[in-house]
Amino acid sequence: MSSSPRLVTTITPHRISFAGGGTDFEEFYRKSGGAVVSTTIDQYVYVTVTKRSVGLFDEQYRLNYFESEHVNSIDEIRNETARECLRLVPVDPPLYISTSSDVPASSGLGSSSSFAVGLLLALHTLRGEMVSSGQLAEEACYVEIEAVGRPIGKQDQFAAAFGGLNSISFGVDGRIAVEPLWMSGTQLTEIFESSLLFWTGLQRPSQSVLSEQRSRIVANSSHLQELASQARRCKEVILSSTSVLDGLGVILQQGWNEKKQLASNVTSDEIDAMYDSAMRHGGLGAKLCGAGAGGFLWLMAPTNRHEELIMRLAPHAPLRVKYEPRGSRVLALI
DSSP: OOSOOSEEEEEEEEEEEEEOTTTTOHHHHHHHOEEEEEEEEEEEEEEEEEEOOTTSOSOSEEEESSSEEEESSGGGOOOHHHHHHHHHSOOOSOEEEEEEESSOSSSSSOHHHHHHHHHHHHHHHHTTOOOOHHHHHHHHHIIIIIISOOOOOSHHHHHHHHOSEEEEEEOTTSOEEEEEOOOOHHHHHHHHHTEEEEEOSOOOOTHHHHHHHHHTTTTTHHHHHHHHHHHHHHHHHHHHOSSOHHHHHHHHHHHHHHHTTSOTTSOOHHHHHHHHHHHHTTOSEEEESTTSSSSEEEEEOOGGGHHHHHHHHTTSOEEOOOBOOOOSEEEEEO
16 A cells, blocks of 8 residues: 555454364474364454554553553553564554454454454554465464463464365464365355354353363373364365255264363353253254353254244353354455
8 A cells, every 4th residue: 555544443253163173272283283164253353553643642552442551662561462463563653452342252252363363454554564364364373372372272363364164274384274165155054044152151261271271282182183083074064065054063062072071171060051951952063162161152953943942041142143254354444
């Protein structure tokens, strides 16, 4: 672009994973290879970064998220992701950064990575730089895993940056490949119309689960290899089936059974009761989104069973989602 803007707003989708979660830890895939199948959905993180006029404000950096920060140096910023994004892609202050999300934090839909990707895109755009989806994903991985030190994998950053329904492969050589999985509009509609996300009402930072999961990667090797195999079978189901619901339902069930073995706090009595009720009353398959311990329970079921399932799982609130084919992008530019 010919000149740098003074305000950028980005929109970045959340994601849900069909299969393979946990195999995107580098400590695992560098030895055995990993695979994830995921899709982005029409729930978003919005990030606005504004260049403010010099000399008119008392602080150099103002941030608004679920907290508010007014500081004069990058080192003072408490929001670790924002701080490290600004270090990686610096923009001269004074700056105002605000963010909001369509879903609660710690929901299992990859919101922290969507925020990192969206903020990095906004900062690059303010600098007048074009950036690829691959670069955004790699930079977000660096920020979250290397700079901040979060015990997470790499699927969320690539899902948020690229968007769409993808098979993501994690190679023993360290390479990450994103392969779009093309389906007919009828098949995509069938999947999303059959999907319900039930809010458990439980919020727990993913680090509480992922730290234990990461420490047990060697002990969990057989479970993780099975999860990677499930992701590859999921890809086959999506590409080869005329009706994918039954096949995906089985994969969700199998994946949930393996996922529960990865850490001691993935599930709870309350979550197990929700899952069991869903499966007794028409569910084809279900799993917790993200690392576990709370957030959204993703359920696939024939649409003619939805009314009963909503009644049986009350008061847990259902969320209906649609397919989002696009990744992080600029929504407004001034």
